[in-house]
Amino acid sequence: MVLVYTHADCLGHEPGPGHPESPSRLKAVLRALDDPACTQTKRFDAPLATREQLTRVHSPAMLDAVIGASPLRGQIFLDADTVMSPGSLIAGLRAAGAVCAAVDAVFSSPQRRAFCAVRPPGHHATRDTAMGFCLFNNVAVAAAHALAEYRIERIAIVDFDVHHGNGTADIFHADARVMYASTHQSPLYPGTGGVHQCGVGNLVHVPLPTAAGTLEFRAAFETRILPALDHFAPQLVLISAGFDAHRLDPLASLNLAAEDFSWVTEMLVGIANRHAEGRVISSLEGGYSLNALYESTIAHVNALSNPNPGDELRR
Structure with missing residues (x-):
């Protein structure tokens, strides 16, 4: 059983015609979750994140700026890529609230x-800036919530989005309680995530060259990240x-398949089984081919549901 946190409000974020971060992305994910091939899930409405939850990782000035920019009609551009419509603020608050609710669930229930099937994505949002399609850094909010409320000492954030999560690295680069590990295409937006960027020893970056595929991706995890x-x-x-x-994605040039996302998810579930009493929370970031997003969601959620994946690193 996988708990799913989502909300119809996340469909109300409308960056405008032609923008790749469209509501159709979440619709594809939700259809995948309803596919008979997808494992059993239990769906919950995502709550709104609170100011306290958000300001653990974002400056009050940044939060006030995003709230203040929310338009009554039309769209407003925070940067060349990051757009707000009248429904964007509540969508962002639901996305960040979803991960906090998921944290509460995995620490207080048998599951x-x-x-978290949410949008907008989050991993580019820094402590002070909304950017790269992202308003609030959802996984960072989740990590800070877990540290504050459950008094744990070590959290790992693993990011296999094709773009480096510069915001997550920015927020936690000096916090040894949080390990951030990323594979990402390089060169590619946002141009960060070099192997030399190691924080206080808690950042593990494995850039992948253009056209890299299954072998390079799995080797990065087997030799460095796992x-x-x-x-x-x-x-x-x-x-x-x-x-x-994914090889079908129009915004990048790596060559992964849905099976690679299944594999890496099983490896991470194995890590969680060994060290975290099985606790794994996943939050949607990028993915702009609807067909790839559909099949990758099924592969990922099915792997999340596997109670005892093989612990041995394997290809």
Whole structure:
């Protein structure tokens, strides 16, 4: 069983015609979750994030700026890529609220796996700036909520979106309680995530060259990320689940398939089983081919539901 947190308000974020971060993305994910091929899930409405939850990772000035920019009609551009419509603010608050509700669930109920089917995505939002399609950094909000409310000492955030989660790295670069590990295409937006960017030893970046595929992706996890996770021994695993490294995605040039997302998810579930009492929370990031998003969601959620994946690293 996988708990799913989502809300119809997340469809109300309308960046405008031609923008890749469209409501059709979430519709594709929700259709995938209803597919008979997808594992059993239990769906919950995402609550609104509170100011306290958001200001654990974002400055009050940034939060006030985003709230103040919310338009009554039309669209307003926060930057060249990041757009707000009248429904965007509440969608962003639902997205950040979803991950906090998921944290509460995996710490207080028998269920240990959750998937947050939300938008806008979050991993580019820094402490001070909304950017890269993102208003609030959802996984960062989740990590800070878990640290504050459940008094755990080690959280891992694993990000396999094709773009580097510069916002997550920015927020936690000096916080040794949070390990952030990322595979991402390089060069590509936002141009960060070099191997030398290691924070206080808690950031693990594995850039992948253009056209890299299954072998390079799995090797990055087997040789760098999974051993680092085992050494860190997280008490909660958070996933920035971007599916734009899929070979069909129009915004990037990696060559992964849905099976790769299944594989890496099983590896992360294995980490959680060994160190975190099975607790894994995944939150949707990128993915702009609707067909790839559909099949990758099924693969990812099915792997999340696997209670005992093989613990041995394997191709």
